[in-house]
Amino acid sequence: MTPLDPSLFKKAHSALSYSYSPYSRFPVSCCIKTASGQYYSGANVENASYSLCLCAEAVAIGHMVHEGEQKIAEIFIIGTGDALCTPCGACRQRIREFASDDALIHIGDPKGHRATFTLAELLPHSFGPHNLEQPHD
Numbered sequence: 001m002t003p004l005d006p007s008l009f010k011k012a013h014s015a016l017s018y019s020y021s022p023y024s025r026f027p028v029s030c031c032i033k034t035a036s037g038q039y040y041s042g043a044n045v046e047n048a049s050y051s052l053c054l055c056a057e058a059v060a061i062g063h064m065v066h067e068g069e070q071k072i073a074e075i076f077i078i079g080t081g082d083a084l085c086t087p088c089g090a091c092r093q094r095i096r097e098f099a100s101d102d103a104l105i106h107i108g109d110p111k112g113h114r115a116t117f118t119l120a121e122l123l124p125h126s127f128g129p130h131n132l133e134q135p136h137d
C-alpha cells in the first residue's frame with residue numbers, strides 16, 4: 001500500500017482549530033484529498049438548535065464541491081478520545097456520494113494516524129448514485 005500522505009494529517013490537524021463545538025466540546029476535523037490531488041478541509045460547526053450541527057465531513061465536502069471537485073480519493077478524520085473517531089453513519093453516506101468503494105478513510109487523533117479503512121469496510125453494500133442510473137418509468 002502507498003504510504004500515507006503526511007499533508008493529509010497536517011491539513012486535517014490545522015482545521016481542528018476552526019471547530020465550533022461549544023455544546024459537545026468534541027472538536028472533529030478532516031481533510032479530503034481528491035483524485036486530482038487537491039486538498040479540502042473542514043471542522044464541525046454546531047448550533048444551539050442541536051439537530052442543525054454540521055459534521056466536519058459535511059463541511060469539507062461542501063468546501064470541495066464548491067471548488068468544482070467531486071471525487072474523494074482519501075479522507076483523514078481527526079477526533080479525540082480512546083475510541084476511534086470513525087465517521088458517523090450519515091457522513092459515511094455523504095462520503096459515498098463522492099467516493100468509490102476503495103477510497104481510503106484514515107482515522108487519527110491530534111497526535112497522528114491510528115487506523116485506515118476502505119469506504120466499503122465502513123459502508124458495505126451501499127446505496128449510491130449507481131442505484132439511480134437506470135431510467136425511471
Ligand code: THU
Pocket residue numbers: 021024026027028029043044045046053054055056057086087088091
Ligand atoms: N462529528 C463529526 O464532525 N463527524 C462525525 O463523523 C461524527 C461526529 C461531530 C458532530 C458533533 O459536533 C460532535 O462531533 C459530537 O457528536
